[in-house]
Amino acid sequence: MNKAQRDLLRAQVLAIQSDMPSITTTRAFSTLSASITVALQLLDDIDRLDHALDASITESERRHDMCDALAQGVASHFNEFIGEHSNANCPWTAALQVLDLKPEFTHYACGAAIAKVDGQ
Numbered sequence: 001m002n003k004a005q006r007d008l009l010r011a012q013v014l015a016i017q018s019d020m021p022s023i024t025t026t027r028a029f030s031t032l033s034a035s036i037t038v039a040l041q042l043l044d045d046i047d048r049l050d051h052a053l054d055a056s057i058t059e060s061e062r063r064h065d066m067c068d069a070l071a072q073g074v075a076s077h078f079n080e081f082i083g084e085h086s087n088a089n090c091p092w093t094a095a096l097q098v099l100d101l102k103p104e105f106t107h108y109a110c111g112a113a114i115a116k117v118d119g120q
Helices: 003-018 026-077 091-098
Strands: 114-116
Touching (some): 003 026, 026 091
16 A cells, blocks of 8 residues: 555545544444544554655665675775676675675675684
């Protein structure tokens, strides 16, 4: 559900809430009131989580760009070719190898970490 759909749903829930005085039975009123409260809380939670996800993705992209720049800096400093990101090459791992550091692991996003700094 995208933001526009959530906004439309929120407007519909609020419209139902504004029609609530026409409900004549106390039980129906309280049940609908509780349901509206839960629906609005859930929509607020979704908005909060969507914002947190966007922030996380932005931070991940910033770190990825920083790792790319560091790998290129290592390659330039040592006059080595580390290549581009591909399914067969990870420039981050290649940069660690240029520095004689062992990568602990490499995953799909080319996430190399240093296991040992002594090259063994």
